[in-house]
Amino acid sequence: MTTSIEISESVRHYYGQVLQSSNDLKTSACCTIDAMPDYLKALLKSLHPEVLERFYGCGSPLPPALSGKTVLDLGCGSGRDCYLLSKLVGPEGRVIGVDMTPEQLEVAVRHRDWHAERFGYANVEFLHGHIENLAAIGIEDNSIDVVISNCVINLSPEKPKVLAEIFRVLKPGGELYFSDVFADRRIPAPLRQDPVLLGECLGGALYWEDFRRILHDLGCPDVRIVKQNPISLDDPEVAAKIGMVKFNSVTVSAFKLALEDRCEDYGQVACYLGTIPEHLHAFNLDNHHHFETGRPLRICGNTADMLAASRYAEHFQVLGEKSRHFGLFDCTPGPQTESAATDGLCC
Structure with a gap:
């Protein structure tokens, strides 16, 4: 694989055809056991079982204080986080899920009416598209309060484009709040193109310092870690390929604000x-x-x-x-x- 299109097709095939449930994963990268708050755990009981079964996220990137807000979920998959967000933003809020994998979106869309009836309102929509080009699916400038993503940005072959799109659509003062896999070094090119490593959220993991530099160039010089957990490589074949790299599942917060590149004291x-x-x-x-x-x-x-x-x-x-x-x-x-x-x- 040498092109962005080939990498995207490999990811689409892995999540649409290879994986049928979270039990098919070979590492803990895409389902790290995260200390989800009790109030979110309680909401999981309201979600359709198939939506939960097809969840491949790596954290719990659902921040508080979302009532009435517009939230965009990049790489929404089967819609688990979108339906959790539906409860968190309430009937006055709005949730938009974007994904490029038809098989995953089909699950999310098929259960939309089921959740609307259960919740008593409908505030979720799903769009088929690429997270590198949100303009193509009608996401306007300065229109989103919070962007979330759950272990998906690492799958993109064009991460700077994804992050630039995020800061384009965020309102001033809006927040990017996402969980993803980060590496302690730059991953060699052959491993970045390995279909299994890509699908398992390892091959495309960003080196943290490169991620920080991308955001700095986009005008976001202060990125915060909310929480992080080490990732275990449970499959011997995977560990043999990339065991020299240390990976962490990290939940990140970044605001669309004119911030300084160092923390300054104003009392x-x-x-x-x-x-x-x-x-x-x-x-x-x-x-x-x-x-x-x-x-x-x-x-x-x-x-x-x-x-x-x-x-x-x-x-x-x-x-x-x-x-x-x-x-x-x-x-x-x-x-x-x-x-x-x-x-x-x-x-």
Whole structure:
């Protein structure tokens, strides 16, 4: 395989013909056991069994505070996350699922009326198309509040195009919130073209630093890790091919905001109001910003903007402006965030 079309066709064949259920997967990459919040686990009981059976995601990229929002799911597959989102955005919200695999979309569309009857409203639509060209299927500029994706961007042969499209369609202050597989190094070309490694979400995994550079070039210099889990290579043949690479399933958050490339200190403080129903006592913006309800926390300028200029604004009181600068923000992690110092992230 040498072209983007051939790689896309290989992925389409793997997910449409080779895999019939999650039991057919050879690694934990596409179904990493993730600590899904209890409120989401409860919603799974409302979903059709076939939709759940054909789920191949690698995490739980469903952020809070989605009521009434428009959410786009890239690589929606059989629609599991779209139907979870249907409950989270409610009757006033909207969910759009995009996928290139007809066999997967057929499952999602076939059960749309079943879910609408069960939920009492219909707010989900599915579009057949490529995530590298959302304009071709009518997704307009600045029209989406939140873009999610569940272990799909790694499957694209043109990842910079996908990410550019995401930031085109996001509204100002909108959020990209997705789970995917990342590698600790650049993967050799022959392995990037291996059909099984591609389908198992390994061959196309981005080296984290390359991903960070792509987003920086798109005007997003501050990317946050929400959570991450190591991936096990359970199949001996797969491990023999690519066992020298360490993989992680990572949930990532990135906002469409004019942020700085370093965390700067302006003496700002944020206080979480405890008004997100599923997060009454505390809220985690990412893996090293833990906000206890009612307890002020010093924050950098970028974090202040993420809270004050996004859908989270109504749930936080952010004190302080940027009229006075105190230099770089002290990013030393607190006791509940000891891993932050090794994440390679700003703040």
